[in-house]
Amino acid sequence: MKTKTAVLIEPGKFSIKERDITLKPDEVIVRVEVCGLCNWELNHFKGLIGKAPMTLGHEWAGIVVETGAQTRKLKVGDKVTVLPDRLEGFSQYAAVKEEFCFLLNEDIDVKKAFLEPLKCVTTVLHAAAPKAGDYGVIVGCGPMGLWCTQALKGHLLAGLIAIDVDDEKLALAKEMGASALINSQKENAPEKIRELTGGHMADFVIEGTGLPALMETCADYLKDGPSRLCIMSYYESEMAGFDFRKFLDKGTTIFTPHPVSDPLQLDTARRAAALINNGTYHMDGIISHTFRLDEIQEAFDALSHKPKGFIKGVVYPND
Secondary structure, eight states: OEEEEEEEEETTEEEEEEEEOOOOTTEEEEEEEEEEOOGGGHHHHTTSSSOSSEEOOOSEEEEEEEEOTTOOSOOTTOEEEEOOSSSOOSBSEEEEEGGGEEEOOTTSOGGGOOOHHHHHHHHHHHHHOOOTTOEEEEEOOSHHHHHHHHHHOSSSSSEEEEEESOHHHHHHHHHTTOSEEEETTTSOHHHHHHHHTTTOOBSEEEEOSOOGGGHHHHHTTBOSSSEEEEEOOOOSSOOTTOOTHHHHHHTEEEEOOOGGGOTTHHHHHHHHHHHHHTTSSOOTTTEEEEEEGGGHHHHHHHHHSOOTTOSEEEEETTO
């Protein structure tokens, strides 16, 4: 089968190429309906990771169009969300091992069901280990922070506090389940948390801004005594002069819940897919910018220099 694929031919420059797909016995070929734009792949786009020419795209979902001789679970026409073992989601079609595909319910919109970032969110939630009656704080209301909010909403926690500097993103966090909002440019966040929690402060904080300067600030949000800090972000610049003593004084356990820390990634993916199917995770209000495959250059330019209102961009390779 032939497919059109976006190829990064040099740092900062894409070209659409036609290539052949060869189906292995344990694989299926999927018509890619959506592939998310991920900040991590900006490292490839900028020439910091990998070597051009290369394909990109790991947040994708689609519809099975062909199955290999050794496949057993899936059939042609199945909607699947994928935890791929290679970067090639910015393509009309892609081959992937059947074991990396997770079946979507018929009522799920496949264009709003890409798995990989939600698998990462699930890893973060495992590390945060929310307990009944905890106060939780989410710092940064980008897509990952908003998905964390979706999963943590409800009656388990005593309170779920969202912090950001963008009132529009905070409003989204409120829609998705945050019980309280703090604009840290307009309010003293530690004092507000103290007020909201009756002096208790946060049992856990999920840091999702990617801004090194805010790491130490998270210590001011946490309670004295055992607490958890989950570093969801990756940081492009070093944390010069970072002082761990605040966290030591509070008895904080610091987690870095990234994919490499998860020994059971397929099981975590299964759990995330289940939360997609039951409606816990959703994309409503999060997908803000959409692009066709032939707009891949524009898509990555937008990801690099996010316009106002940008939350999550996606590519629809077959539109």
